Amino acid sequence: MASALINVPNKARRGEIIEIKTLMSHIMETGYRHTATGEVVPRDIITSFVCRYNGVEIFRADLFPAIAANPFITFFTVATESGKFDFEWTGDKGFTETASASILVE
Amino acid sequence: MHEQPNSTRRQFLGLAGGATVFGAIPIVTLRPAEATPATLAAAIRNVVGEAEVRTGKVKLEIPPLVENGNTVSMTVSVANPMTSDDHVKSIHVFNEKNPQPNIGNFYLGPHAGRAQISTRIRLADSQKIVAIARLSDDSFWSASVDVVVTLAACTEELI
Amino acid sequence: MRSTRTIAVAVLIAAEIAASPLSATEILQAQRRSGYSFMAPDTQAIQNDDTANPGMLSVLDGEVLWKSKTGAAGKACADCHDDARTSMKGVAARYPAFDKALGRPVNLEQRINLCRVQNQQATPLAYESRDLLALTAFVAQQSHNAAISTDVDPQLEPFLARGRDLFMQRQGQLNLGCTNCHDDSWDKRLAGSAITQGHPTGYPLYRLEWQSLGSLQRRLRSCISGVRAQAYDYGAPELVELELYLMSRARGMPMETPAVRP
Numbered sequence: 001m002a003s004a005l006i007n008v009p010n011k012a013r014r015g016e017i018i019e020i021k022t023l024m025s026h027i028m029e030t031g032y033r034h035t036a037t038g039e040v041v042p043r044d045i046i047t048s049f050v051c052r053y054n055g056v057e058i059f060r061a062d063l064f065p066a067i068a069a070n071p072f073i074t075f076f077t078v079a080t081e082s083g084k085f086d087f088e089w090t091g092d093k094g095f096t097e098t099a100s101a102s103i104l105v106e
Numbered sequence: 107m108h109e110q111p112n113s114t115r116r117q118f119l120g121l122a123g124g125a126t127v128f129g130a131i132p133i134v135t136l137r138p139a140e141a142t143p144a145t146l147a148a149a150i151r152n153v154v155g156e157a158e159v160r161t162g163k164v165k166l167e168i169p170p171l172v173e174n175g176n177t178v179s180m181t182v183s184v185a186n187p188m189t190s191d192d193h194v195k196s197i198h199v200f201n202e203k204n205p206q207p208n209i210g211n212f213y214l215g216p217h218a219g220r221a222q223i224s225t226r227i228r229l230a231d232s233q234k235i236v237a238i239a240r241l242s243d244d245s246f247w248s249a250s251v252d253v254v255v256t257l258a259a260c261t262e263e264l265i
Numbered sequence: 266m267r268s269t270r271t272i273a274v275a276v277l278i279a280a281e282i283a284a285s286p287l288s289a290t291e292i293l294q295a296q297r298r299s300g301y302s303f304m305a306p307d308t309q310a311i312q313n314d315d316t317a318n319p320g321m322l323s324v325l326d327g328e329v330l331w332k333s334k335t336g337a338a339g340k341a342c343a344d345c346h347d348d349a350r351t352s353m354k355g356v357a358a359r360y361p362a363f364d365k366a367l368g369r370p371v372n373l374e375q376r377i378n379l380c381r382v383q384n385q386q387a388t389p390l391a392y393e394s395r396d397l398l399a400l401t402a403f404v405a406q407q408s409h410n411a412a413i414s415t416d417v418d419p420q421l422e423p424f425l426a427r428g429r430d431l432f433m434q435r436q437g438q439l440n441l442g443c444t445n446c447h448d449d450s451w452d453k454r455l456a457g458s459a460i461t462q463g464h465p466t467g468y469p470l471y472r473l474e475w476q477s478l479g480s481l482q483r484r485l486r487s488c489i490s491g492v493r494a495q496a497y498d499y500g501a502p503e504l505v506e507l508e509l510y511l512m513s514r515a516r517g518m519p520m521e522t523p524a525v526r527p
Contacts, residue, residue, distance in 0.1 A: 003325045007316035017219035021314075025322040027476075030228070032205045058218070061225075062211040066204050068177040068226040069476035070319040075212070078219040169307050173458060173527035174473040179307045226311075256457030 006087065008101040012079035020051065020059075021074040024089050024097065030065035046071055046091035054083035063091075079105045146200055149207035150238065153198050154246045159238060164197075164249040166237040175229040175255040182212075182237045183222035184247070194221035195240045203233035216242075229255050290448045292462055292514075299466045299518060300526055303452070303459040308473070312525040320402060320471040320523025323395075323478045327403025330396055336387025342400075345384065349407050357405035358413050358520050361509045363420045370424050372505050374401050374480060392499035398478045402469045405522040412519060413466070415512035428510025431503055437494030443507075458527060464515040465508065467524020478523065481508055 007021035024046065031043025043065065051059040059075045071089075082105045089097045150159070167181040184194045193216040199209040212223045221239070229235075236250040301309060315321050331342045331349055346352040361370040364379070371379065377400055378389035390397035415421075432443045446455070447463035454460065468481040475483075482504045486496035497503045 003322050005316050005321055005325070021316045023316055023319065023322065025319070025326075030205070053217075056217075058215070060213040061223075062208075064206065064208040064210060066201060066206070066209040066228050068228050070322060072224070072226050072317055072319075074224040075214070076218050076220040076222055078217055080217075169305060171305075173305050173308055176476050177311075177473040179310065 004087070004089075004097065004099040006085075006099055006101045008085055008103060010102065011104045011106070014079065014081075014105050016079045017076055018079050018103075019074060019076050020085065021072070022049070022051075022087060022099075023070060023072045024049075025070055026089070026091070026095070028063075028065065028067060028069040028071060032065065044092045044095075046089050046095060048090045049073055050088045051075070051077075052086045052088075053077060054081065055086075079103065081105050143202060146202050146207045146234075146236070149200055150198075150236065153211075153238065153240075157244070157246055159246040159248050161248055163247040164237050164239050166199075166235065166249040166251050168235060168251050168253055170251070170253060172229060172253055172255045175231070177226045178229050178253070178255075179224065180227050180235070181222065181224040182239075182249075183220070184239045186221050186241070188214075188216055188219055188221055190216045191242065193218070193242045195242055195244075197221070197223060198238045198240070199227075200236045200238070201227075201229065201233055202235075203231045204229065209235070229253060231255055290444060292448055292451070294517075297464065297515070297518060298451075298462055299464055299521065300461040301467070301521060301524065303461045304525075304527060308525060308527055312467075312521070318471065318523060318525055320469070320478055320525060323399045323402040323469070323471075324406045324523060326395070326399035327401070327406075330400050331403055336381065336385035338384065338386040340385050342380070342385075349404065353404045353407035355408050355411045357408040357522065358411040359415055359417075361415065361421075361505050361512065363418050369502065370421055370505055370509050372482075372508050373405060374482075375500065375505070377401060377404070393480060393483055398469050398480065401480065402478060402523050405469065405520065408520045409522060410519045412517050413512055413515050415509065415516065421509060424506050425509055425513055427503075428506035428508070428513075431507050432510050432514075437489070437492035439492040441492045443488070463511065464518055465511045466515060466518050467521035467526070469522065470524040470526055473525070473527045481511070 003025050005023040009018050012018050026046050027044060028046065029041055029044040031040065033041045035041060045065055045067070046063050049061045049063060049071070050057060058077050061073060063071060082103060085101045085103065087099045089095070163185050165183045165185070167183070168178060172178050180199070182197050182199060184197065186192065186194050188194065194214050196214065197212045200207050201209055209227050210225060214221055232252075232254045234250050234252050236248055238246055238248045240246055301312065311317050334341045334344075342349075357373055360373040360376065362376070363369070364371045374392065374397055377397065381387040382389055390400070435442045435445070443463065446460050451460050451462045465481045469478050471478050472484070482499055485504055485507055486499070489496040
């Protein structure tokens, strides 16, 4: 039941630079921790994050264990046209989550 | 008959070896850091190849004194017009003393409008963080910050 | 004759020390500060922004749970309580509250479980489980900015007194009482971190140390372990009494759930 928090302005002027903030719930287990009995807790992280704007990739990130739990990523883009932002997170153990947000550009 | 003592000794050595490393640790911990300045240099070379990395243009914002190494806010920005002729292609962030040297790679382009990303990272120890930006002309620019990480007060046990 | 008088005097003095209200060390109303004010600006920024606050992820999960039917009765919280924004407004600011049937105070987590068992005919959720934390966070977030007003009920007095004693008593191998740090030494530093006044204004909260949301009882247990004493089990009456005292000590301060702390 992973959840995502997305912050995208719902309206913007054409050509305006907007900030997109994303927060995804994920433990980001580093793979460097050990249990009390000495076993390694296996790595379980989000490895990749992509954002597409009306189908075109506008931002991508490679994530490593050094990214904190519940990854928070913000970036900018130019608002060119009305439409949809699609966000996708993929990671270890077949983890994949998506979210989307609409924007009205006038 | 002769199998018995050998296997027990091997088992014992295995256990003893394990105990030396893990026996003293009663709680979930980080493995001692394995990254070194050399691994950091190698990770950087992986991205930039033989190209020269110049200091400048990149601003790495990270608190100089961190309350908790588990979650450290970080912002990297690059002074750049972000046009199709002159823009930031990617930003790569590295560390010096975590178990491995990479933190994240962020891929931008002229459509980004502003070359700035923020995220929250983990720092295992007081160390140097390096951010390297690759521009559209394939030149590399960097900035680095030394961060002091204080430990949390009471030992948090898994309870 | 003299010896009995000496003993009598000694007993009187001892009683005086034992009974001394220690009110000199209690924090003045006007000086009370939330743990928020002791944090670095970067950490405060995480709490300020709902999109950046990982505690809000749990609140979202809690909202889904609020509307999900569960238990043999097949009911959701929403079926009786409707929109939590209205029905749960200010509720968390009044907990722990006295439960007539049990004859003692219960905290918010226990209240939720009592409702699950009695009204939804569902199994109680385990303490510190993802679902219980999410539901508690969702309910408590409806009290955001509400003033803490826990101790109005006179039936709570004996429990409040016990909670106060627990706060004052020295314990553990380090022989420290909560009061020694949180009344006497706040704003000083312990291993590089600021000692706060210990007000539970934002629970359940996202602690950077835990990298997850956690309850006040979790924090109390880890602090008690920290002074090398045996921590009470989750749900123990002592922990609820301590919670009650802490909330009463913080009366009037605004709720910040879900807070972020280092």
